[in-house]
Amino acid sequence: MRDLLGAEWLKARSQSLLPFLVVGGVVLATVVVLGLVSQGAADVSAGHDTVSNVTDQAVRYWMTMHLFSSLFGAVFVTGEYSSHAISRSVLLGGGRGRLFTAKALAGTAMGVVLGLITAAAAAASPWIFLPAYGLRPEWTTTTWQVLPGVFAVTVLAAPWGVLVGWICRNQTVAVGLLAVLTMAFEPYLFDLVPAIGKFMLTIAFASLYLDGDPELLSVPAALAVVAAWFAAAWIIARRLLTTRDIT
Template sequence: MRNQLSAELLKARSGAAFPALLLVSLLLAAVGQLGAVYAENGLAAPGAAADTTHRVLNMAGSSALFAGLFGAVLVTAEFRSGAIGRTVLHAPSRSTVVTAKLATATAAGLVFGLLAVAAALGVGALALSARDSALVLDGRGWRVAAAAVAVCGFAGLWGAAVGWVVRHQLVAVVGLLVWGTVGQLMVLGRLPEAGRFLPEGAQHALLGDRLTFPDALPAPAGALVLAVWCAVLALVGRQLFLRRDV
């Protein structure tokens, strides 16, 4: 298992997908974070700087979409190139391949989250400084930062699980993009009682984002919902991979 995991980690950091998706995610998040700071009026008011800091850190969670895309690409790239046959041939078992890729995608998602939070702190500090204010890193701020990292970790796992189920790279990537940007948002807006149990609703819950989604579950319940979604999809993907030809 250790050798297989090392091989998957090497694949993850060798290609262009990881740095490209990471860069795009950080740039898009930075635009939103700058907008959040400069749209705020009255930063001198009590609690205003803290609230702005929380919003800036919350936007680090937007990297979850790109962490999920990377997880899907990590898996489906081998089906696209045909390398999955060689991977299975040299691995102890198919289950080992699935587990190693899921673990690698989760680790990559956590890296997305950590770097997104670090970038959010940098962007927020510079933008607030330009407005004669400063970041306020209170207990809630650190909880939001930790939640953003966790959400990205879950997203990496979720994306890899989708890859195992779908296998076709274009379908997996487009599906994640459409569902993550339009599909779930439509459900959250029109059917919030159901949407709170979808991954997107659970992410809002874990981030404590009541402003965007007032009907979100409590944060612990959101984490549980995300874990269940990831576990179920990973199990389905594993079973399909064990039964399908490569």
């Protein structure tokens, strides 16, 4: 199993799309944070906001990286179907179950790497952007709670993408599904029907980085919902892998 894990980790860090996903995530997060800080500075000047809240927002909205982390996970699996290398991977890996587990672990490991990059950027963000608008960051207990939440959702998104990749198999379908669920369907469902939408994975993630919406689940409840989504996806993905042709 150690050799298989090593091989999958090599595949993970050698993904040709990985640099583009990292750069894309950083660019999107930077644009979002800049917009929030600009508006926040205006609100602080008008007495409608606090510097501590703007600081929290500058950290919190690096959570946008979790979309790119999930896309990496999906591509990590579907890329092998696209290149028709999946049969060889199963054969060399010693079986479908072993490959399934190895990809989940390697995907999670890359999620940790992406999470560390995101957490570092998020921590530096207030000190880079707020002074440009004449604000001195105010790092509070809440900020310390937001930061690990941003890290956690970035890490968790990678194995989630892996599971979606196993379920969909097709790269375009998997990437499109993750993008639509994350950026459109789940947020809109939460806006329309919060009592249902708060149980969606993307919205449960929002509880972990303390988005602040009163309709959100508590952190312990959100963790339970995340675990349920992962358990369901794990069962479905493994079942489909073991019962369908792999070609």
